[in-house]
Amino acid sequence: MANQYIKEVVNQTYQYGFVTAIESDAIAPGLSEEVVREISRRKDEPEFLLAWRLKAYQHWLTLSPPEWAKVKYPKIDYQKIIYYSAPKSKKDGPKSLEDVDPKLLETYAKLGIPLHERAKLAGVAVDAVFDSVSVATTFKEKLSEAGVIFCSFSDAVKNHPELIQKYLGTVVPYRDNYFAALNSAVFSDGSFVYIPKGVRCPMELSTYFRINAANTGQFERTLIIADDDSYVSYLEGCTAPMRDENQLHAAVVELIALEKAQIKYSTVQNWYPGDEEGRGGIYNFVTKRGACRGKHSKISWTQIETGSAITWKYPSVVLQGDHSVGEFYSVALTNHYQQADTGTKMIHIGKNTRSTIISKGISAGRGQNTYRGLVRMLPTAARARNYTQCDSLLLSQTCGAHTFPTIDVKNATAQVEHEASTSKIGDDQLFYCKQRGISAEDAVSMIVNGFCKQVFKELPMEFAVEAQKLLEVSLEGSVG
Amino acid sequence: MLAIKNLHASISQPILRGINLTINPGEVHAIMGPNGSGKSTLSNVLAGREEYQVTDGEVQLNGKDLLSMQPEERAAQGLFLAFQYPVEIPGVNNMYFLKAAVNSIRKQRNLSPLDAVDFIQLIKSKIKEIGFDESFLHRAVNEGFSGGEKKRNEVLQMMMLEPHLAILDETDSGLDIDALQMVAKGVNSLRDGKRSFLVVTHYQRLLNYIVPDVVHVMVQGKIIKSGGKELALELEEKGYGWLEGNP
Numbered sequence: 001m002a003n004q005y006i007k008e009v010v011n012q013t014y015q016y017g018f019v020t021a022i023e024s025d026a027i028a029p030g031l032s033e034e035v036v037r038e039i040s041r042r043k044d045e046p047e048f049l050l051a052w053r054l055k056a057y058q059h060w061l062t063l064s065p066p067e068w069a070k071v072k073y074p075k076i077d078y079q080k081i082i083y084y085s086a087p088k089s090k091k092d093g094p095k096s097l098e099d100v101d102p103k104l105l106e107t108y109a110k111l112g113i114p115l116h117e118r119a120k121l122a123g124v125a126v127d128a129v130f131d132s133v134s135v136a137t138t139f140k141e142k143l144s145e146a147g148v149i150f151c152s153f154s155d156a157v158k159n160h161p162e163l164i165q166k167y168l169g170t171v172v173p174y175r176d177n178y179f180a181a182l183n184s185a186v187f188s189d190g191s192f193v194y195i196p197k198g199v200r201c202p203m204e205l206s207t208y209f210r211i212n213a214a215n216t217g218q219f220e221r222t223l224i225i226a227d228d229d230s231y232v233s234y235l236e237g238c239t240a241p242m243r244d245e246n247q248l249h250a251a252v253v254e255l256i257a258l259e260k261a262q263i264k265y266s267t268v269q270n271w272y273p274g275d276e277e278g279r280g281g282i283y284n285f286v287t288k289r290g291a292c293r294g295k296h297s298k299i300s301w302t303q304i305e306t307g308s309a310i311t312w313k314y315p316s317v318v319l320q321g322d323h324s325v326g327e328f329y330s331v332a333l334t335n336h337y338q339q340a341d342t343g344t345k346m347i348h349i350g351k352n353t354r355s356t357i358i359s360k361g362i363s364a365g366r367g368q369n370t371y372r373g374l375v376r377m378l379p380t381a382a383r384a385r386n387y388t389q390c391d392s393l394l395l396s397q398t399c400g401a402h403t404f405p406t407i408d409v410k411n412a413t414a415q416v417e418h419e420a421s422t423s424k425i426g427d428d429q430l431f432y433c434k435q436r437g438i439s440a441e442d443a444v445s446m447i448v449n450g451f452c453k454q455v456f457k458e459l460p461m462e463f464a465v466e467a468q469k470l471l472e473v474s475l476e477g478s479v480g
Numbered sequence: 481m482l483a484i485k486n487l488h489a490s491i492s493q494p495i496l497r498g499i500n501l502t503i504n505p506g507e508v509h510a511i512m513g514p515n516g517s518g519k520s521t522l523s524n525v526l527a528g529r530e531e532y533q534v535t536d537g538e539v540q541l542n543g544k545d546l547l548s549m550q551p552e553e554r555a556a557q558g559l560f561l562a563f564q565y566p567v568e569i570p571g572v573n574n575m576y577f578l579k580a581a582v583n584s585i586r587k588q589r590n591l592s593p594l595d596a597v598d599f600i601q602l603i604k605s606k607i608k609e610i611g612f613d614e615s616f617l618h619r620a621v622n623e624g625f626s627g628g629e630k631k632r633n634e635v636l637q638m639m640m641l642e643p644h645l646a647i648l649d650e651t652d653s654g655l656d657i658d659a660l661q662m663v664a665k666g667v668n669s670l671r672d673g674k675r676s677f678l679v680v681t682h683y684q685r686l687l688n689y690i691v692p693d694v695v696h697v698m699v700q701g702k703i704i705k706s707g708g709k710e711l712a713l714e715l716e717e718k719g720y721g722w723l724e725g726n727p
Contacts, residue, residue, distance in 0.1 A: 427530075431527075431551060431567075432569070433581075434550070434555070435560075435563075436555060437552050437581050437585035437588065438580055438584050440552075446569070446572055446576075446577070446580065450570055450572035454571070
């Protein structure tokens with residue numbers, strides 16, 4: 001009985017699957033040193049950045065794709081991917097919202113992005129990355145009054161090269177892993193944030209990523225620096241059109257929190273997951289890491305992962321500063337043939353550092369959901385503490401939930417706690433709800449939302465609503 | 481109100497073997513019987529639990545064919561089951577659950593949903609009657625509740641949903657005397673001369689507080705004897721063995 005209802009309600013349609021007909025200016029498919037140079041040339045980059053890209057590319061050539069994750073996919077032909085695709089606009093590039101192609105703005109409207117006045121009402125500043133290029137950043141002025149720098153990565157390279165040079169690759173070096181090396185070589189744009197000392201960023205910062213062009217990989221890079229005593233909350237959303245072929249998304253996100261700084265980074269990832277047969281969908285191979293460099297600093301990751309054919313991502317925190325805090329809150333939903341291998345790493349270096357991991361995996365259809373986590377207490381991490389809770393909810397007979405926690409403690413005063421549970425929506429729960437007049441689909445949605453509650457409450461308000469809506473689409477029912 | 485004719489039902493093997501029962505508006509009927517006699521099966525079949533197969537007979541609620549309805553439609557028609565083992569729903573706020581239940585029943589009855597303010601006023605007046613404090617509304621549905629709290633939560637739901645026919649499935653099991661009185665008080669507050677009750681119980685004790693109009697004795701899937709409230713006392717004294725050999 002439970003299965004039948006869940007099958008009915010889980011079969012979602014992907015509502016962001018439209019393609020926008022916009023002329024784009026792309027470099028021919030394939031990857032070579034020349035392509036790396038061409039990307040850098042088109043972006044008119046300083047020499048140090050080109051040199052860094054080339055080192056990354058040379059290093060990437062020596063690597064092979066990682067095979068340890070519990071995901072299966074055909075070999076990716078990196079020569080068939082387009083590494084640079086920018087929407088062509090009439091002038092050299094959009095200078096303001098008025099210059100942005102109206103079709104693009106329409107796309108954002110369809111996505112429900114609060115770009116125009118809606119943004120103002122919501123108090124959200126949006127940097128929208130379409131394929132590879134950042135097209136518009138709203139509220140630059142208001143932010144610059146506060147001294148906050150929020151701009152596309154390209155603009156940051158032009159206007160603040162010293163910050164880029166100082167921090168780029170210091171949290172995720174290009175040698176980190178296969179996809180980080182690839183991204184470092186070919187990344188085309190992304191977002192940059194700098195919050196000066198003592199500033200509490202006056203609004204939530206937000207980025208939307210969308211892959212539009214076919215055969216295009218998206219390789220964006222986000223760098224956020226929170227200087228001493230500052231605070232920022234950053235939101236990231238993603239969608240892509242429905243296409244039969246797989247598309248690659250290999251992003252890198254680096255966060256740096258200096259003394260007493262706090263960064264809250266929230267993601268609602270809804271890349272196209274592929275169809276019911278497992279055709280198409282995004283390969284989401286992302287490296288996200290934050291460094292709590294200063295004492296009493298804090299980095300908090302919250303992610304809602306409902307999209308992508310394959311998700312491979314481990315937003316992590318390196319807790320260097322004494323008394324620093326790392327948090328990871330995650331909901332990952334896999335349906336049909338989706339595969340998610342996700343989790344976090346908490347590396348405790350400083351004294352009295354604390355970390356919390358709350359991971360909620362929901363599997364339906366033939367979805368495979370893996371939690372992979374590492375908690376490491378280095379010899380210097382006196383009295384460090386970690387709490388991990390890792391729950392799985394199964395909605396079908398054919399799905400799977402897996403957990404691979406690794407705990408490595410080198411300091412005898414450190415404390416580590418790990419709790420895990422696996423449950424399924426029972427006939428009892430469904431019958432109970434139905435006896436109270438609640439339809440089966442509303443009941444499933446309510447039970448799943450209840451399961452995710454600990455994570456949802458960490459999201460900023462407007463994102464919490466969006467996250468619930470996403471699960472609503474996935475599980476078709478009313479939630480509030 | 482409720483008319484059951486020759487009801488047969490099974491779950492892997494026949495359990496109900498021809499139940500006949502009529503409950504008029506405003507009446508309280510008690511069903512007593514030994515373990516395994518089919519009392520809980522009857523409750524579950526009436527509420528529409530799908531594991532049970534109805535193999536014969538018919539059931540009408542207010543003149544409508546109950547057995548062809550989905551469980552949520554039965555609820556909208558005014559049938560309420562207070563569960564013997566209330567189910568936990570982790571992470572789902574008790575008040576949110578109640579509001580969803582009230583409003584989905586209102587929707588099925590073509591009534592406009594209660595807004596948050598009206599709903600909160602209504603529920604605050606009800607929790608006082610049942611002796612809960614407000615913190616109870618903000619806990620997850622039945623999660624970590626004691627046995628008594630779970631049963632009281634069932635009665636609270638019943639008070640909020642205002643059913644035409646309430647079935648209490650062994651609501652007294654696991655209750656101490658104070659909780660029992662509280663539950664009975666809630667039930668009695670709903671007795672208004674129109675609403676009907678079917679009280680399924682193992683012991684006579686509950687019937688001291690919820691006084692029935694009719695008592696039925698169920699043995700091996702059949703009602704073998706019916707009588708007034710004094711029948712319950714007689715059973716308490718003599719046990720079921722007294723009737724079993726003598727249908």
